[in-house]
Amino acid sequence: MLSPLIALLERYMPLEPAERQALQELANQPRRFPAGADLVLEGDRPKEARLLLSGQAFRHKTLADGRRQIMSFHVPGELLDVQGLFMTMDHSVCALTPCEAAVIPHPKLVAMFEAHPRLALAFWRMNLVEGAVFREWMLGIGRRDAYARVAHLFCEVLIRLRAAGLSDGARAAFPVTQQHLSDALGLSAVHTNRVLQQLRGQGLLSFSGGELVVMDWAGLQAAGEFDPAYLHLSEAN
Amino acid sequence: MLSPLIALLERYMPLEPAERQALQELANQPRRFPAGADLVLEGDRPKEARLLLSGQAFRHKTLADGRRQIMSFHVPGELLDVQGLFMTMDHSVCALTPCEAAVIPHPKLVAMFEAHPRLALAFWRMNLVEGAVFREWMLGIGRRDAYARVAHLFCEVLIRLRAAGLSDGARAAFPVTQQHLSDALGLSAVHTNRVLQQLRGQGLLSFSGGELVVMDWAGLQAAGEFDPAYLHLSEAN
DNA sequence: CGAACAGTTGATCAGGATCAACTCGAGTGG
DNA sequence: CCACTCGAGTTGATCCTGATCAACTGTTCG
CATH class of the missing domain: 1.10.10.10 (Winged helix-like DNA-binding domain superfamily/Winged helix DNA-binding domain)
Incomplete structure (x- = not known):
């Protein structure tokens, strides 16, 4: 069920069986979201992380008067709210199609990072790529x-x-x-x-x-x- | 010498003495950069990370025809090229004033992360805040x-x-x-x-x-x- | 059948780009 | 000491990219 995630991580770093096992254990009954629903909500301080398993979603911020900026589009395998691990969400993520997401309690995630530091680095790396895409978008929008x-x-x-x-x-x-x-x-x-x-x-x-x-x-x-x-x-x- | 970094991390998470000690050990002879010099260069695949100790710097990307987008401004204490830990730099960081930066070999950094997983999370967290700022800038530029x-x-x-x-x-x-x-x-x-x-x-x-x-x-x-x-x-x- | 929404078109407007000239120091070199 | 350059800031005039407004089409769906 977590194969999109594993594929994503494994693109950069061959995983060891124990690591793959640890990832599998994150899986649980996936939660379903209809198209248009919010997977992650601005202002929220979540107690669990959402990992997109199927469907597409987008990340966005909205101004008081309704003008909206979409910041990224997401595909299965991506962790949608790492930010929520450490702080309040400052934006929302919305389902573009009906979506399934694994809902992973933070403690479970942190325990995995402690047991498998290389996985923490792998997730961090995914996060850095997301940042790289933000920067490229800024360049495009600005210039x-x-x-x-x-x-x-x-x-x-x-x-x-x-x-x-x-x-x-x-x-x-x-x-x-x-x-x-x-x-x-x-x-x-x-x-x-x-x-x-x-x-x-x-x-x-x-x-x-x-x-x-x-x-x-x-x-x-x-x-x-x-x-x-x-x-x-x-x-x- | 690393006090700006320690202050930055400690704003969110009280550090234990061992952790503070580990951070201190990152320090080395700081490297000096004149104003206008590149601290980090696009296309580079660095073997060490640069941590800004004094001065101000900015992160930018430039289009083929010279149009430029500045993505962020940086103050002392910030790690300028975490991205380089995992991949090629896709942008540059340039000194706004004369700067000093600690140059930390990647292995040293990774060893510290393994010995002190909480510090890895703390650095990751700093990184997430940087991403939040990128998103806010996108909103501004776009809308x-x-x-x-x-x-x-x-x-x-x-x-x-x-x-x-x-x-x-x-x-x-x-x-x-x-x-x-x-x-x-x-x-x-x-x-x-x-x-x-x-x-x-x-x-x-x-x-x-x-x-x-x-x-x-x-x-x-x-x-x-x-x-x-x-x-x-x-x-x- | 009627909403409601996505897409399309035309007309007009405006925010900001571009171009060019000029001012004002701060060097720099003769 | 003056002439010169060079970079930063400022101003005015003009242009244009993309916004806004409004109407209309087509499709889906209750």
Whole structure:
């Protein structure tokens, strides 16, 4: 059941049987969340951690007047609220599709980290990659124009979904609305719509009904000035 | 010599003598960097970690055409390249003033984490706060207008410098140019200049010659819609 | 059948970018 | 001591990317 997590960790660091065993013991009756439900809530000080087992989710913050910024999209295997281990959540995580999540009591997690320090480092590492993605998004939102920004996001999404085994490298289910895209990119929905039409018009991709199809990977990558290095996908420890 | 680090960690978690001792042993002959020098270089796969002991520095990424995004500012006590423990650096850290940094071999750090798992968690926690700041910046760059963005940054800077003992809460040395500010905020230098004049005109602050003086904290906070929760300064573990 | 929501289009507006010129020190070198 | 440069800050004029507003289509779903 925890295979997405194990696959994620094992991409960087071969796990020993005892470690794999310890991870398995985190599993419990997964909790189900309908699409649109909050998996993690801002202001909460959780007593357990949620590990996404199936489905997709996104992390976001919202301003008083309702303007929203999506900070990341998540695939199975990712721990959604490490932050909650140490402090109050300063943002929420919301289910994009129906999701299943393992709910792991903090003490259980901490005990595992103490028994298997290498696993603590492995989780920390996952966390660092998340930070790297935040930084790349900041660069995009702050310094790239809308066209490159949209293209870049789709490049990232495709690669990450593929790494999670959710895409063949050309098409993938990415069940977001144009409003979600806008909120992730710091654009208005109208403008996002127009940029999508451009990208479609260039024959780079199509995106509708939550399905992304990339028709010209090289072209899309160029349009987004995309370099996957920041995802740190192929760096062994 | 490592007192800034110890103060930082101890803010959240009282350290035991053995732990404090272990931290002290990280100290070595600090390395000096002139203003403008790179403390950490993108593309590097370092064999040691740099811990800022004195001075100020900033983290940034640069696009092919030279557009730059500053991702964070750093004060003494912060570990600048945890990322390098696990993977290649995907961005650089540059000295704003002359800096001193302890250069800690990775094996030494890892050994300490193994001997004192709580310290690993403490460092991880520091790292999570950094991530929280990234997210807040994303929200600002993506969704706040220039005026609020500038005000928000100054609020954050003042609070963080104060927490680091580098400010009395009203004024602080913050030796950046308007260009630095622009690159941190995703604005042009010209526009940043105009917003600064507004803030000055409203009597909220003055900023020149690298010195920040906040004259109306409540007003500045309101202008920036600033809520310090995301800095997680006063949350014990 | 009617809501409700996602997507699309056109028209208009504005926030902030860009370009260019100028000021004002702080060096620096003749 | 002056001329010069260089970087930072400032100002004005203009432009443009992307926001906003509003209407309309199409689909799904109760």
